Amino acid sequence: MGGGGGVAAATTVVESREWYLAAIAPENLPTSDHLKLRTVTVSLDYESIPDEQMALQLLLISVDPYLRSRITGRNDDLYLAQLPINKVITGYGIGRVVRSKNNNFSEGDIVVHPFFPIAEYCITPSDFVRKIDPTADISLPDYLSCLGVPGFTAWVGIKVIGNPDPGSNVFISAAAGGVGMFAGQLAKLKGCRVVGSTGSDEKVQVLKDEFGYDEAFNYHKETDFDAILTKYFPDGIDLYLDNVGGKMLEAVLNHVNKGARIPISGMISQYNTNPAEREGLKNLLNIVGKEVKMEGFLCGSFLNRFGEFSQQMEKYMKEGKIKPKHKIDQGIESFFENFVSLFSSSNVGKVIIQVAS
Template sequence: MGGGGVAAATVVESREWYLSAYAPENVPTSDHLKLRTVTVSLEYDSIADQHVALQVLFISVDPYLRSAMTGRDGDLCLPPLPLNKAITGFGIGKVIRSKNKNFSEGDIVTNPFIPVAEYCVVPSDFLRKIDPTVGINLPNYLSCLGVPGFTAWVAIEVIGNLNPASNVFISAAAGGVGMFAGQLVKLKGCRVVGSTGSHDKVQLLKNEFGYDDAFNYHKESDFDVALAKNFPNGIDFYLDNVGGNMLDAVLNHVNTGAHIVISGMISQYNIIPTEREGVKNLLNMVGKEVKMEGFLCGSYLNRFEEFAQQMEKYTKEGKIKSKHQINQGIESFFESFVSLFSSSNLGKVIVQVAP
């Protein structure tokens, strides 16, 4: 049902993804993530005050969700997802009904807590309108103007203290965060090298995102050798998205006063805490007076409007480019999510739920 039919309907059948069992280790399977059909009432009187009914258009597929599927208190300070309830993520929807005077039928909105579903009713607290007249494609609001772009911006513009002489390394560089972080680094005039998981992604980083160089970590038997080759003058700033052995190797190549900022550790998400890879080279932080810090972009929401204005300007000017892998249909969410842990995707992974 679409267009005016949805607007006129009082009840719709909606498919949604839910967590049926926790996955404490390894990549979640179809035993953990399941698709079902539920009935959603769009009757005006059934919608609570300050809530809106949405037709979901796009869902961002993000690795941070993995931390909330273990059944443990999340490593990223995320509480475990409740079992048998729809998973939520950052998404874009079209307002069908509204019990908030600030939102009208037909408005296009973003929300960090949209159910991974075709239709839903959500509180209006975190809704943000998208202006369709500014000429920015909707998927960009889930990439360069969404959580990945914001995470990259916080790391580089707020936390990082880069100058044009800085030698910068970014891991998972072709991922949702890395692709934008590298471009922001280049806008500061720095040299930047990225690691990624395939030859095609290496070419993407160098040819489309302006990286000075990149390497495929699957083809490197020794990360120390790879880093020594790419950073003969050492590393001044490292944006870590993977953790594990790559972080350990970086600590052997940092310069005095280097800064390591950690936004994620995707290599460790599917491993139970007692079996995760250790970091042996931390002593280098003392001798070289290295600063290492983690962050959550949610702690910087007071800077979101500043970020949005700057990144929207960069996007319009062509200074920031996006690459999307858009998979069609709500049924594609499972394979889309699993692809995050295999290096098989190319660009920011997004599910298009409705045309």
């Protein structure tokens, strides 16, 4: 993937398929009534591109659960603004520069964009766009996983906020997902004992065989969370990276040690539920008696550490200490199906769509 190619110089107008928000989805899983695919025409003529902007061809797009919060029509618990009706939706993506009116980018450059329109072609400002070094010997999907938002989220949660001592007991939920797979590996690199929860027996084996987890369990089978945490954490939990919230977080609060840390990067079990019907926690008082630090975080607040993160993760990858796992589907038309699959425990690793090569 990557490299040269692109649109021939004589081509000025292309047909581009794009995903857009047709209707808000306040609760439950979104359907094809909410997110739809349409075809538009995009002019790639140099004169039609505004100054300092560029035309991009989408190559790869990350499929992430946070999009669910951007199409609810609510602004109650958002960390990113609601997407407007009838506008193209965006995601973390990789593209090729087709035309450029910005001196920092040339035709053929491969770039990463955190708010890439999920469209085969687009015209975009250069804000937040950064070039990929073609000599770095890193595969393009890795820029959306290890070196992208999932890897950075895991790194902030484990290395910065959690910062466990060697020998600490670490628990990670949604452990076979895009964030969890790296969080567990990073905790192991710090000398911790790591246990993960995931949604199938197959993924339990992946956690132990491929990502180095000491133990893992299938939360669909082990539904008594207090009992299973007692089994795997007889000495209590020192660090819990929470990706799911709900009953799992409540159970963890019964097993935390004094001074435990709980970085919270997401609550996927609650994303499709009306706020008035979400599960509450009955044992929050535990964080007082055990002096627990529970902290929600956004990666955007740690961008000053992104260079440090990239340097460390790239080194770990080249040394074989961090291993990614991707589920790569083909074609922009597959985006919706893959997005909905994020909420069904059917995926292992980072979900990516390859739109072009």
